[in-house]
Amino acid sequence: MTTININNLVRKNILELQPYISFRDHNEFDNPVLLDANESPFGKYNRYPDSTQKKLKEKLSQIKNISPNQIAVGNGSDELIDLITKIFCEPNNDSILMMNPSFAMYGFYASINQNKIMKLDLNENSEIIKDDFLKIIKDFRLKIFFLCSPNNPTGNSIEDIEFFVRNFDGIVVIDEAYIEFSDKKSSIVLIEKYPNVIVLQTFSKAWGMAGARIGIAYSSEEIIQFINTVKAPYNVNSLSLELILKSLENTDEFKQNVKNILKEREWLQSEFQNITCITKIFPTDANFFLIEFDDVEKVYEKLLNEEILTSKRSPAIPNCIRINVGNREENIKLLNLLKSI
Ligand SMILES: Cc1ncc(COP(=O)(O)O)c(C=O)c1O
CATH class of the missing domain: 3.40.640.10 (Type I PLP-dependent aspartate aminotransferase-like (Major domain))
Structure with a gap:
């Protein structure tokens, strides 16, 4: 300690x-008449x-x-x-x-x-x-x-x-x-x-x-x-x-979504290995990758032209873009574009 x-x-x-x-949130009431907060008595979300x-x-x-x-x-x-x-x-x-x-x-x-x-x-x-x-x-x-x-x-x-x-x-x-x-x-x-x-x-x-x-x-x-x-x-x-x-x-959907994102992350990681404009993939424990490119300005511009929005970190992190794991369709779009550079 x-x-x-x-x-x-x-x-x-x-x-x-x-x-x-x-006052009402710090006391127990069975069926209070709520005339204390100048709310409307009508509507579904009328109460604070x-x-x-x-x-x-x-x-x-x-x-x-x-x-x-x-x-x-x-x-x-x-x-x-x-x-x-x-x-x-x-x-x-x-x-x-x-x-x-x-x-x-x-x-x-x-x-x-x-x-x-x-x-x-x-x-x-x-x-x-x-x-x-x-x-x-x-x-x-x-x-x-x-x-x-x-x-x-x-x-x-x-x-x-x-x-x-x-x-x-x-x-x-x-x-x-x-x-x-x-x-x-x-x-x-x-x-x-x-x-x-x-x-x-x-x-x-x-x-x-x-x-x-x-x-x-x-x-x-x-x-x-x-x-x-x-x-x-x-x-x-x-x-x-x-x-x-x-x-x-009900956390089933949450668990399934995390599983899917992790599966996509693994798949993207293996696909990135074969892309020539990528010079480094930082190890990740999150739902995104920090990636270093040989010509970051060119890559970022091409992504933007295709309306694929990513987070350019260069020059603070030289030559790097942060890209998050999307769904399969989004990831394929990303990979196809990177492969074409
Ligand atoms: C490290 C970190 N902390 C906090 C936040 C903000 O999260 P919230 O949406 O809960 O405000 C973000 C969002 O990108 C983040 O990356």
């Missing part, structure tokens, strides 16, 4: 903040959503075997990244640490909050260099470390995550947006041992519900309480909550 005191890491004004409490997201938290608590008080629900994990930054980082004063390359939104929300962004360059295997990590955390006072595993855009899982947690005395956010595509274990197990760890997961990727905008944070009760305090009371809408609960009741 580490001795980190979360209250010492939280911004002072947030420590003093009182959460907005929706449950601000505590109780049913979803209870369901996730059973699945993950942790307390509902250790779960926060966000409008996508994007919202959670924003809230976590605001809770712990004093504008103009605090800094965050992120891997380079990694998911750009950590830096985006830090910039909005006027925090400095320190970047830890990954090595040629897209791994963190432990000595570089130890040096940067010694030289700078860093509030949050965003560790993305599997990492976007490189696709690999980060090795020995507990080493980084053990050595960081701020908040460690482990972003597992792509964990369902990986055979590595989730870091949720670390939250019992380290109160400063937050694990983020999302329904946007493997669950196929990016449009519903639901992300989940798993952490110590203290940190979850702060997230609940700063979030907009009705941050997640009723339609999305219903949809996610329904998909958690």
